[in-house]
Amino acid sequence: MAMHVSSACFSVFSQRKVHRIRAIASEDFASLKVAAEEKVKLGGSDLKVTRLGIGAWSWGDTSYWNNFEWDDRKMKAAKAAFDASVDSGITLFDTAEVYGSGFLLGAVNSETLLGRFIRERKEKEPEVEVAVATKFAALPWRLGRQSVLTALKDSLCRLGLPSVELYQLHWPGVWGNEGYIDGLGDAVEQGLVKAVGVSNYSEKRLREAYEKLKMRGIPLASNQVNYSLIYRAPEENGVKAACDELGITLIAYSPIAQGVLTGKYTPENPPTGPRGRIYTPEFLTRLQPLLNRVKAVGENYSKTSTQVVLNWLMAQENVVPIPGAKNAEQAEEFAGALGWKITEEEASELRSLASEIKPVIGFPVEKL
C-alpha cells in the first residue's frame, strides 16, 4: 500500500512537474517566436526578411550531403525542418537551381521540394508568408541577360510560384557578367522578383554590380558569402566592409561551418563524406579550445554552441546567417540564436581564439 501511495504521489508530482516544464517551454517558445519573427530590410530593397534564414542545399541533394542518397525518410525530415522553421517564426528559405541537381542519380531538386513544402503548408494555413531566395547558376554556356530570365522562369516553375522574394547570381561567371546584372534588373522590372543579390562576389565585382544596378534605380540587396567564426575571409578581403558601406546585406552561408561549430564532431567522431576531407581529425583537434570556449559562453546564457556561433555572426551587424537544417530539431535550435546578444568582450575573445586556427579552403569562385 505504502508503495502504491508513494508511486501515486510520485505520479501526481511528476505530472505537475511535466505541466510546469511544458508551461515554461511554451512561454519560452512564445518569446523565441517573437524574436525569430523580427524582420530586417535586405540591403536597400523594400524586402523584409527574418534575421536568420534556413539553407536548403541539403534537401534532395546527393552530391555532397546525405551520404549520396536521398530517400523518403530524408524527405520527411526536410519537410519537418521547413515546418519547424515556420512554426518558430523563421520564414526565409535559401535554395538554388543547382541544389539537388537532376543530373545526379537519385537527387530531387531543392526548389521543387521547397515549393511543395510551401504549398502543403499553405493548404493548412493560407495566410502563412514565406520568403524564397533562389539562385542563377552562371554556367559558362549561359550568356546575356535573357539567360537569367529563362533560368528564373524555370526556377519559378519548379517552385510553383509566380515570383520570388530574392534572386541571386550564385557565383560570378567566367564571362557574361554584365549581361547577368542586366538580367537581374530585368527580373525586378518584370515583377518576377522583389529584390536581387549576388553570391561569392569579391569586393571589386560587388562594387561594379552595385553601380550598374544603381544606374537603373535598383538596389543590390545582398551578397551571399561563406562567413563563420572560423571562416572570416569577408572581414579580410574587403567584402564585409564594402557591404556595410554600400548598405548591402551580407548573407552568411555555411555559418556553422557545415556542422563543425556545433561541437558534435570531434577528432574521434569526424564528419563522414566530403566534409571529412575538409574537417579532418587534425583540424578538429586544433578547433577544440575554441569549441570549449564557445560552449562555456553558451552556458552563461543557457544557449547551445550552435546558438552562440550564430549569435556571434549576427553581432557583426548587417549579417543574415542561413544555416542548413536537415530535420526539425536542427531548425528549432536556430531560433534560439535570436533575441539575445553576446557581449563585445565575448565576441572579440571568440574571434581572437578563432584567429589561431588556420581556416579551411573556401569555395574557389570567391576569387574569380
Ligand SMILES: NC(=O)c1ccc[n+]([C@@H]2O[C@H](COP(=O)([O-])OP(=O)(O)OC[C@H]3O[C@@H](n4cnc5c(N)ncnc54)[C@H](OP(=O)(O)O)[C@@H]3O)[C@@H](O)[C@H]2O)c1
Ligand atoms: N552561395 C553559395 O555558394 C553557397 C555555398 C554553400 C551553402 N550555401 C547556402 O548556405 C546554406 C547553409 O550552408 P551549409 O549547408 O553549407 O552549412 P551550415 O549551415 O554551416 O551547416 C549545415 C549542416 O550542419 C548540420 N547541422 C545543422 N543544424 C545543426 C544543429 N542544430 N546541430 C548539429 N548539427 C547541425 C547539418 O549536417 P549534419 O547533420 O549532417 O551534420 C547541416 O546540414 C546552404 O543550405 C545553402 O542554402 C550557399
